Amino acid sequence: MRTELSPRLKLALYGLLCVLAIPFVFPTWWMVTSSVKPISQIFAFPPELIPHTFDWSSYADVFRLQPFAQQYWNSCYIAAIVTVGTMAVSSLAGYAFARIRFPGSNLLFLVVLLGLLMPTEVTIVPLFQMSLKAGMVNTHWPLILVPMLGGMPSVFSTFVMRQFFIALPVELEEAARVDGLGRFKIFWTIALPLARPALAAVAIFTFLQSWNLYLEPIVYLTSPEKYTLPQALTQYVDVYQGPMWNIQLAAATLTALPVLVVFIFAQRQFIEGLAHTGLKG
Amino acid sequence: MAAVAIRNVVKRYGANTVIHGVSAEIADGEFVVLVGPSGCGKSTLLRMIAGLEPITEGEIEIGGRVVNELEPKDRDIAMVFQNYALYPHMTVEKNMGFSLEHRGASKAEIAGRVHWAADILGLGALLQRRPGQLSGGQRQRVAMGRAIVRNPQVFLFDEPLSNLDAKLRVVMRGEIKGLHQRLGTTMVYVTHDQIEAMTMADKIVVMNAGRIEQIGTATELYDRPANLFVAGFIGSPAMNFIPGPAMGQGAGITVGVRPEHFEIADGGLAGRVRLVEPLGSDTQITCDVDGIEIVAMFHRRVAATPGDTLSLRPLAGETHRFEASTGVRL
Numbered sequence: 071m072r073t074e075l076s077p078r079l080k081l082a083l084y085g086l087l088c089v090l091a092i093p094f095v096f097p098t099w100w101m102v103t104s105s106v107k108p109i110s111q112i113f114a115f116p117p118e119l120i121p122h123t124f125d126w127s128s129y130a131d132v133f134r135l136q137p138f139a140q141q142y143w144n145s146c147y148i149a150a151i152v153t154v155g156t157m158a159v160s161s162l163a164g165y166a167f168a169r170i171r172f173p174g175s176n177l178l179f180l181v182v183l184l185g186l187l188m189p190t191e192v193t194i195v196p197l198f199q200m201s202l203k204a205g206m207v208n209t210h211w212p213l214i215l216v217p218m219l220g221g222m223p224s225v226f227s228t229f230v231m232r233q234f235f236i237a238l239p240v241e242l243e244e245a246a247r248v249d250g251l252g253r254f255k256i257f258w259t260i261a262l263p264l265a266r267p268a269l270a271a272v273a274i275f276t277f278l279q280s281w282n283l284y285l286e287p288i289v290y291l292t293s294p295e296k297y298t299l300p301q302a303l304t305q306y307v308d309v310y311q312g313p314m315w316n317i318q319l320a321a322a323t324l325t326a327l328p329v330l331v332v333f334i335f336a337q338r339q340f341i342e343g344l345a346h347t348g349l350k351g
Numbered sequence: 352m353a354a355v356a357i358r359n360v361v362k363r364y365g366a367n368t369v370i371h372g373v374s375a376e377i378a379d380g381e382f383v384v385l386v387g388p389s390g391c392g393k394s395t396l397l398r399m400i401a402g403l404e405p406i407t408e409g410e411i412e413i414g415g416r417v418v419n420e421l422e423p424k425d426r427d428i429a430m431v432f433q434n435y436a437l438y439p440h441m442t443v444e445k446n447m448g449f450s451l452e453h454r455g456a457s458k459a460e461i462a463g464r465v466h467w468a469a470d471i472l473g474l475g476a477l478l479q480r481r482p483g484q485l486s487g488g489q490r491q492r493v494a495m496g497r498a499i500v501r502n503p504q505v506f507l508f509d510e511p512l513s514n515l516d517a518k519l520r521v522v523m524r525g526e527i528k529g530l531h532q533r534l535g536t537t538m539v540y541v542t543h544d545q546i547e548a549m550t551m552a553d554k555i556v557v558m559n560a561g562r563i564e565q566i567g568t569a570t571e572l573y574d575r576p577a578n579l580f581v582a583g584f585i586g587s588p589a590m591n592f593i594p595g596p597a598m599g600q601g602a603g604i605t606v607g608v609r610p611e612h613f614e615i616a617d618g619g620l621a622g623r624v625r626l627v628e629p630l631g632s633d634t635q636i637t638c639d640v641d642g643i644e645i646v647a648m649f650h651r652r653v654a655a656t657p658g659d660t661l662s663l664r665p666l667a668g669e670t671h672r673f674e675a676s677t678g679v680r681l
Contacts, residue, residue, distance in 0.1 A: 244403050245436035245497075249450035250424035263440045 098326070105129070105320035112315050128320040132306070137295050138321065141302040146328075148213050148298060149280040155218040156227050156276040157269055163224075164231025165257050169243070179232070185225040190285055198289055212290045213283060213298070223279045227272040234268035235261060270339035274332060281329060299325045352536050353414030353427070353504035354379045355400065360409035362395055362561075369395055371561045372409065377554070382531045382538045386548035387558035388584070393541045394509055396558070400539060401430050401507050414504050429498035430507040434514065435490045437482040437497070443469075444478040447496045454501075468496040471533070472526075488519045495530065508540040512547065524551060545585050549573070557581050575671075579678035582607045582671060588635065588646045590671070593620075597641065598665075600672065604681070607671035610635070610648035619664030620645065624655050638663060 075083070099119070104112045106124045132138050167179045201212045217223045238261060246256045262269075284300040291297055294305065303325065306318040355377040362370035370392045377383045385393040398404040400411055402423035410417050418426045429450075437446050447468060448461040456464075469475045472492045482490055491511060498506055508527070512520045528551050531538050542548055548555050549569040557564045557572065557580070565577040569585075576582035582590045588610045595604030597620065613619070622638025622645055634653040638645045638661060647663055655661060672681040 239434060239436065241432045241434055241436035242438065244401075244423075245430070245432060245438075247403065248401060248423045248428065248430050249497075250453045255453070260438060 101319050101326070102323050105316060105323045107316060109314075109316045112319075125316070128316040129324075131314075131317045132321045132324065135317065136297075136302055136305055138302060138324075140295050141297045141299055142324070144210065144296065145281060145299040145325075148210055149277050151214050152217050152223070152280040153273050153277045155214070156224050157272055159218060159224055160227030160231045160272055161262060161265065161269065162257075163228045164233075165235050165261060167228070167232045168235035168238075169261075170253075182225055182228060185220065186222060186229075190222070194285065194289055201290060207290055208292045208296060209290075210296065213280075213286055216286070217276070217280060217283070223276045227276060230268055230272055230275075231265065234265050238264060267339055270336055274336055274339075277332060278329060352379050354381075354412075355505060355537060355539065356410075356412040357396070357400070358410050358412070360396065360399060360411060361407045362392070362399060362404065363407045369561050370399075370407075373558075373561075373563045374409075375556055375563060375566060377537060377539060380535050380537055382528075382540065382551060382553045383556060384540045384542060384548040384552035384554075385556045385558060386542055386545055386584075387564075389543055390560075391558040392561040393543075393556075393558050397507055397509055397539060397541045400505070401428055402426050403430075427504040428507055429501050429503040429505075430509065431491075431494045431498050431511045433510040435482070435494040435511075437490060437493055439482050442479050442481055443474060443485070443493050443496075446482065446493060447474075447478075447500050450497070450501050464500040464502075465496075468500045471499070471530070472496050487515050488523060491515065491523055492526075495527070499530070499534065502536075504537065506536055506538045508538065510542055511540075512542070513544075520547075527551065546587060549585070555585075557584060559584075575680070576607075577680055579605065579607070579673050582673070582680075588648065591643075591645050592673075593640075593643060593645070595672075595675070597643070598670070603675050605673045605675045605678075606665075607673060608645075608665045608669065610646045611650070612666045612669035613645075613647040613649075613663045614666055615649075615653070615661055616664040617662055619662040622647075622661050622663050624657050624659045624661060627653070627655050627657065636661070 100117070103119065103121055105128055106126060107118070107121045108123065108125045111118060111121065111123075163182075167175060167182075197212065197216060198207070201207050204211075206212050242260055242264075243256050246260050251259065282300060283298065287298045287301040291301065294302075297305070299321075303318060303321050306314045306321060308314055357373060357375045357377075359372045359374055360370055361368065361372050373392075373396065375383075385396060387393050395404060399406050400413070402418065402421060402425075406419050410419050412418065413426055413428065423430075438449065441449065444465055447465045451461045451464060465478070466475070469478060472495060474489070474492055474496055477485060477489060477493070482493065485493065494511065511527070512523050515523060524547060527538075527540075540548075540551065549572075552569060554566060555569060555572055556566050559580050564584075565572060565581045567575075572581055572585045576585060576590075579592065583592070586609060590607045590609050593606045593608065595601050595606060598606040600606055620640045622640040624636060625639050625644075626637040628635040628637075629652065632650065634649045634651065634655075636647050636649070636653060636655055638647065640663070645663060647661075673679065674681055
């Protein structure tokens with residue numbers, strides 16, 4: 071039975087939570103406010119939490135110095151394809167591992183899980199060699215195919231989906247079999263619609279992974295018009311290779327925007343999805 | 352409607368045999384209950400009839416057709432599951448019409464059948480709700496509705512009342528029985544509750560450890576149990592088993608006496624009263640007779656208190672004799 075907290079204790083707890091939130095909120099606040107400060111004020115001491123003048127020119131410079139719109143589009147469509155593709159692959163694979171008994175299924179699942187233990191740095195050189203041979207260097211294909219078909223996001227998502235489908239009552243599928251459905255229709259009309267919370271978690275996780283991908287783009291991509299956002303952010307430097315802080319922070323604000331929007335709107339489903347799979351953070 | 356024949360059916364999981372060659376005939380339109388303790392194989396047998404579990408040996412026939420190799424959808428059966436197995440993301444109406452939809456029925460036909468079933472089960476006002484918005488009893492009715500819209504040859508029920516409270520169980524028991532009388536369709540019903548079995552069944556199949564112990568009507572099983580297991584399983588409170596010598600019989604005999612077949616009269620077993628349970632019109636008394644616990648039930652009020660000594664005499668012609676070593680009725 072839950073005990074009702076006293077108002078004083080509640081207030082103290084909220085106060086504590088606010089203090090604990092500072093390390094997470096402050097960098098975001100600093101990024102957004104600094105993006106509209108003149109460069110001379112960014113490192114002023116004491117720091118100005120609310121700028122007294124607003125300089126929007128850095129936002130114009132973001133688009134003037136690089137094909138930022140094109141790079142934004144690159145990140146958007148790559149993340150979208152990877153997200154949808156990973157949802158499809160991981161839900162099918164997760165369902166198969168959860169429900170279809172075939173010889174060696176557990177061993178195969180273990181092999182798939184081993185993918186989580188393999189650091190990207192270990193696999194990136196052979197993958198680069200393969201991409202080179204396939205003529206895919208300086209294209210977006212490695213950034214789409216690798217995470218979707220065998221990278222960490224798809225392995226993790228397969229695990230999440232498998233856990234969800236295992237928890238789904240078998241009787242639902244048996245009822246569907248009696249009702250006249252075959253294996254794929256059971257997956258499509260019964261299991262998948264019920265897996266919405268898990269799919270939402272997979273979608274958000276995969277989208278963020280793809281959106282934030284940094285090492286792979288700098289290995290595979292060489293032309294600025296092919297860059298994705300994390301890679302593009304590093305290109306806002308002056309002639310001495312020093313960062314142009316206000317422009318970089320303006321670009322970073324624009325980059326963080328969709329992620330914040332996605333998380334604000336889908337945080338409940340994201341947490342529910344992970345709770346369903348028993349993967350509480 | 353169809354008859355069901357189960358012939359020498361065996362079920363093995365690896366080296367473990369859970370059904371040992373059982374055979375039973377279920378007549379067209381009959382209400383048959385498979386009853387037995389947990390793990391006796393009754394649900395496995397039902398699932399084999401449904402096609403949800405492969406048959407290791409033997410054959411199952413539905414409506415004169417061997418169905419061993421047929422998928423559940425091709426057996427023309429409908430099943431009600433223990434946890435109802437309603438699709439949580441669909442409305443009651445959609446749940447009930449789902450099977451018809453996937454069998455290519457027209458929208459008008461689906462609507463007609465769903466509303467017919469909803470009328471029978473009193474679900475008319477709930478058609479647009481989702482299962483999560485229903486009570487246990489309502490979900491149970493929807494599960495039955497989903498089964499009857501298809502007008503199958505055989506209904507299969509897998510402990511459908513075990514998630515309901517005692518009061519609702521009695522109500523739903525009556526509803527299922529009423530449904531059988533109304534539709535006249537063959538029903539095979541699994542339960543571990545012998546009261547449910549006795550009140551509902553035309554014929555009861557008593558199972559134990561993967562074998563059929565006895566098949567018969569409720570009164571046949573009650574009046575002439577084939578062995579000690581059936582004698583002890585059917586009837587509540589359970590039959591008393593008394594070693595033969597205590598009843599003037601041979602050492603290899605076990606005598607069974609039902610609790611209501613005792614009278615308080617001279618010349619009986621001297622029992623020290625341990626517990627008196629007044630049940631309104633009846634009185635249940637538990638006595639200790641030379642270390643053997645005897646339960647007696649009297650359809651009247653008995654003025655006895657713990658520590659008293661009663662002489663419990665079995666009614667003439669109401670004792671059952673079993674061979675102690677095999678448990679078989681003599």
